[in-house]
Amino acid sequence: MLASCVRLVPTIVRLVHSPICNPSRSLMDLKALISSLNDFASLSFAENWDNVGLLVEPSPPHTVNTLFLTNDLTEEVMEEALQKKADLILSYHPPIFRPMKHITWKTWKERLVIRALENRVGIYSPHTAYDALPQGVNSWLAKGLGSCTSSPIHPSKAPKCPTEGTHRIEFSINHTQDLDKVMSAVKRIADVSVTFSARTDDEQQTRISLNCTEKALLQVVAFLSQNRELYQKTEILSLEKPLLLNTGMGRLCILEDSVSLGTMIERIKRHLKLSHVRLALGVGRTLDTQVKVVALCAGSGSQVLQGVEADLYLTGEMSHHDILDAASQGINVILCEHSNTERGFLSDLRDMLDAHLENKINIILSESDRDPVHVV
Incomplete structure (x- = not known):
């Protein structure tokens, strides 16, 4: 057996501050971060044609130390995000908009999804929610x-809860026994609530007022149509949420x-x-x-x-x-x-998110993101 001699040589370790990773900041669980982003700007503000929210999710658990902001997620920007060790990319424009039938290496948007998943990077897009x-x-x-x-x-x-009433239906009932039958049937329909206590009007009829989702409304109307002898004086009103200031x-x-x-x-x-x-x-x-x-x-x-x-x-x-x-x-x-009318907002967004997230994670702006149209 040959004996080896190891000689210890003193080394100097130099600490270099990196703007990408701030050791004073902590990690955030992805789900907690997404919840906080949704609190910052409700996705219900987005236009109904838009595709917003978490678009690509790495397998859980996934923690985020660096949030990377960009206006457009191109392949060049993705490369930058990976070099800067991003854990979540917030892309103002959604890189996934139309449904994808394949995830292959053929198109640039498919390649974005592949690279994000391979490198465990999430992609989140707010788009028109941030416009509003x-x-x-x-x-x-x-x-x-x-x-x-x-x-x-x-x-x-104002945003609506999915089970919140969108319509009100009111009708009158002549007899107490009919009231019991109607209320028993209504209770079996999901997403229906009695908004006012049943009350008796001048003609000694009991007036019922119900709040319903659109789906529940169809079921209430179907029941009433099959029992026309039970009710009269029907009104259906569309309920609108108030407009939000600014x-x-x-x-x-x-x-x-x-x-x-x-x-x-x-x-x-x-x-x-x-x-x-x-x-x-x-x-x-x-x-x-x-x-x-x-x-x-x-x-x-x-x-x-x-x-x-x-x-x-x-x-x-x-x-x-x-x-x-x-x-x-x-x-x-x-x-x-x-x-060009959007990108400059990201600097303000970084500051607002820093405050909203209480400086818990690193937030950096893309340096390669730019409008594809140039004056030449």
């Missing part, structure tokens, strides 16, 4: 206009002091850090035309801005014909490219 927030994307975009008051163009309604899509902004269109263009370029924007002058308008009312929508604004009375429309992109319609009404249109 009082301090969300559209409110951030409005900061570039100067001092103004703003309100949502399409206000959001919450909703787009913003209608009224400036404290009107400014020239040329001045407004420079303000917007400075706020968005852009050297150029695209401008469509309204009929009869010039760069000296005064601007007092601005309607804006981050991203693609055609649908939200359509029909809104304003001196200026500000958005990322609009269709050719919608621009022509606006210009024909004397409305100026400024286009900044889609994600």
